[in-house]
Amino acid sequence: MITIRPLVLLFAFYFSLNAWCQPPPKSGPSASQPAPGAFVDVEAGKLYYEECGTGPDAVILIHDGIAHSAIWDDVWGTFCKRFHTIRYDRRGYGRTPASTTWYTETEDLATLLRNRKVSRAILVGSSHGGELSIDFTLQYPPMVRQLVLVGAVVSGLPYTDHFLNRGMSNSQPFEKNDVPGGLANWAKDKYLLAPGHDAAKKRLLDLLTANPQDMTHPDYARPTQPALHRLKEIRVPTLILVGDADIPDVHAHAGAIEAGIPGSRRVVVTDAGHLMYLEKPEEFSRVVIAFIDSSGPQILLISKVLQ
Numbered sequence: 001m002i003t004i005r006p007l008v009l010l011f012a013f014y015f016s017l018n019a020w021c022q023p024p025p026k027s028g029p030s031a032s033q034p035a036p037g038a039f040v041d042v043e044a045g046k047l048y049y050e051e052c053g054t055g056p057d058a059v060i061l062i063h064d065g066i067a068h069s070a071i072w073d074d075v076w077g078t079f080c081k082r083f084h085t086i087r088y089d090r091r092g093y094g095r096t097p098a099s100t101t102w103y104t105e106t107e108d109l110a111t112l113l114r115n116r117k118v119s120r121a122i123l124v125g126s127s128h129g130g131e132l133s134i135d136f137t138l139q140y141p142p143m144v145r146q147l148v149l150v151g152a153v154v155s156g157l158p159y160t161d162h163f164l165n166r167g168m169s170n171s172q173p174f175e176k177n178d179v180p181g182g183l184a185n186w187a188k189d190k191y192l193l194a195p196g197h198d199a200a201k202k203r204l205l206d207l208l209t210a211n212p213q214d215m216t217h218p219d220y221a222r223p224t225q226p227a228l229h230r231l232k233e234i235r236v237p238t239l240i241l242v243g244d245a246d247i248p249d250v251h252a253h254a255g256a257i258e259a260g261i262p263g264s265r266r267v268v269v270t271d272a273g274h275l276m277y278l279e280k281p282e283e284f285s286r287v288v289i290a291f292i293d294s295s296g297p298q299i300l301l302i303s304k305v306l307q
Contacts, residue, residue, distance in 0.1 A: 037095075040115045042108045048095035049088035049112060052080035057145075057292065058118040060109075061087040062129030064151070064275065066186060067207045067214050068094025071126075074281035082289060083122075088112055090129075092217030099220045106136045106224070113143060122292055124148040127274065131155060134227050134257070137234050147238040147261075148288050151246055151274045153253040154260075156226025163249040166191070179216060183208040186215070193273045194245035200278040231260025238264035239291045241284075243272030250274065 037050035050069065059079055061072045069087040079085040090105065092098035109132065113121060122145050125133030130152020137144045170189060173181030186192065187205035208214060238261045242254040251268075258266040267287070269276055277284040 040112055042111045043103050044101050045091060045097060045099050045103065047088050047091070047108060047112055049086055049116075051084075051086050051116065052076070053083050053085045055082070055084050057083050058113075058116075058121045059083040059085045059292070060113070060118075060121045060123050061085065062109075062123060062125040062133055063087070063090065063093065064127035064129055066127075066192070066275075067204065068096075068211055070094065070207055070211075071204075071275065072277065075277050075285045078281075078285040078289075083292075084118075086112070086116060086118070091221070092219060093214050094211055098213070098217040102220045102222050104222045105132050106139050109136050110140060110143070119143065120145045122146045122148070124150065124288060125152060126150040126277070127152060131227075134231070134234070135224050137236065138227055138230055141233075141235070144236050146236055146292060147234070148241070148291065149238065149254075149257060150241045150276065151243065151250050151254075152240065152257060153250065154228050154231065154257050155224055156228030157253055157256055159249050163247060166247070174216070179212050180209070183212060183215065191245065191247040191250075191273055192275055193279060194243065194271055196271075197273070197279045200275070203278055204275065228256065228260065231257060232262060234261045237291075239288070240264055240266040241276065241287070242266065242268055243274060243276045243279075244268050244270050245273040247274070 037048055039046045039048055048069075061069065061076075061079070063069045063071050068089045072087050076085070076087070089096035091103065091108070113119075120143055123133040123136065125131070125148070127150070130149040131154060133144075133147055133149060134152070134154055137147060166189075170185040171182055173179070173185060184205065187201055187208060193200050193204065238257075240254050240258055242251055254266050258264050269280070269283075272279050
């Protein structure tokens with residue numbers, strides 16, 4: 001029987017307010033493929049990470065709450081050619097074991113950076129990975145050079161009934177231990193991937209099917225303080241990307257983040273959903289790399305910017 005964490009499944013791709021009382025899963029991460037990366041010890045656990053490239057700029061790719069770090073596969077090679085690039089599986093995702101006791105996500109990231117001798121990084125965070133990036137920047141401002149927030153949310157801003165009901169509907173099969181049904185619901189969700197991106201939907205379903213623990217593991221991340229009212233403290237160049245097909249809550253969060261972080265720039269990408277790097281990897285890479293190179297808000301747009 002697979003352990004289900006209902007709260008995380010409801011809101012999996014935006015935040016990790018966790019199923020605190022769930023037992024650990026009975027099966028570990030999938031090991032069907034040889035691991036090209038390594039592990040780093042963190043508080044009461046370990047993190048799996050992969051590293052590539054060289055250069056003075058370190059780019060950290062932080063995955064969303066749906067799938068593990070392989071979600072970046074289509075852009076990984078491009079970033080590796082330009083930067084010292086690191087991606088890692090957060091606890092319970094991919095090859096990283098689920099936590100069985102309390103831990104702090106920002107401390108996990110700080111430990112990873114120190115272990116890899118990264119003193120200052122460019123954080124590229126998707127969805128909850130963006131929320132984590134915001135929290136990390138507030139806690140460790142000297143360690144962050146730039147922020148790229150992709151479909152990100154910020155703690156302290158509530159969610160609508162539409163958002164909550166959508167999560168409940170997609171996750172209903174999990175309540176009956178129908179894991180394939182739940183994974184299929186999320187993979188075909190119209191907000192995660194825009195209509196017409198069938199290859200990206202298949203890719204997402206394949207990732208989840210090979211790694212069902214991504215959406216069924218328990219979690220013990222310690223709650224963080226709301227960051228909404230502290231956004232003004234962030235003083236690094238920040239790019240906010242959001243797909244036009246993403247759920248309205250994410251657009252509201254993107255607007256709040258833009259209003260809160262001085263000098264930040266929000267770009268709405270047409271024909272894209274929550275996981276735009278699965279839908280438009282080449283365009284996504286061009287925009288993010290142009291922003292990194294500019295060290296400011298002057299960027300090459302993927303497509304029409306909706307003001």
